Amino acid sequence: METDKPQRTTDGPGTERAAKETEAAAPAANHLPEISVVVLGWRWPGKSLTANTIMGREEFHLERAAEFCVKRQTEVQGRQVTVVDTPGWFSTQDTPPSYKEELVRGASLTPPGPHAFLLVIPVGMFTEVDRARIEEHVSLFGENVWKHTIVVFTWAEVLKKISIERYIRREGKDLQWVLEKCKRRYFVINNCIYGEHPQVGRLMERVEKMVAEEGGYYKPKEGGQEKKTLDENKNPAGELHNLGARPKQNSGLSLSKAMQVDSLSNQPDTPDY
Known part of the structure; x- marks a missing residue:
């Protein structure tokens, strides 16, 4: 007679513990010793x-x-x-061409390229104009930039008992468009805390996850798409009035020249202007 033997199952405390260990090991597997991020957004809010x-x-x-x-x-x-x-862009006023060139130069300051672009959006009424301003400025980096973009919501404290998911649904198609462009990658951060901020570590883990999914660094497309975009968005000189701090002469640098210079120098920090 065949004796009864205990059957191995896939359930139970051991399996649950193994699953938790595997889950905990996942962030460690994606851990990057170095991370570079470029912060984008409006001039004032966060x-x-x-x-x-x-x-x-x-x-x-x-x-x-x-x-x-x-x-x-x-x-x-x-x-x-x-x-x-x-440099931040303005809510309704046109951005000077030199500001746009300096904005694009930011991607060249961490050769061979940044891991992530953090697109900062303050919680509040999000309009079609806001969407257009984001599209106008983020497109300066080329379509490839969206694969490396995470939306970071600030001032979420004003929502009180409303969840960020409900806020996103409430704001409608314009905000949805932005989130769909970056595969709905978003993060909420509280900027009222300095020092040991637990959210910062989680944000870096989010960057690492994106790098694992999308691969490597941001690389601009070949063929000078960024320069073309800048040329198409140039403003007449007369539109520089009432923009607050005025751009200094020769502050704009072409992306290709900036990347050559910064790749050669590879300095740990940019010089103070």
Whole structure:
């Protein structure tokens, strides 16, 4: 007679523990020793604050970020993180061509290219004009940029009991368009906390996950698409009035020239302007 033997099953505490260990090992497998991010967004509502939150201290100042890219480095949970803050764009006014060229130059400051673009969007009424402004400026980097973009929502505290998912649904097709472009990758951050910020580590994990899914660094498409886009968006000289801090002479650099210079120098930090 065949004796009864205990049957092995796929259920039980052992399997559950193994599943948890596998889940915990996944972030470690994607862990990058170095991460570089470029922060994009409007001029005022939270772009440079988000860059400071990642740094854990105030490194980026609004008056400097108004015209030039600024690069700083920090360490986040064992990773060397490079953050590039870029000139913000205006809500309704046209952005000067020199500002746009400086914006695009930000992608060349972390050769061979940034891992991620963090598109900062403040929580509030999101309109068709907002969508158009995002499309106008993000397109300067080429269509490939969306594969490396994460939307970062700021000022979510104003939602109180409303979830970010409900907010996204409520704002309708324009915000949905932005999120669909970056495969609905988004993150909510509280910029009222400096120092050891638990959200910063989770944001870096989100970047690592995106890199694992999309692969490597952002690379601009060949053929000078960025330069073409800049030429198409040039403004008449007369449109530079009433823009706050005025662009300085020769502050705009072409993307190809900037990438050559920065690739050769490969300095750990950009010079102060």
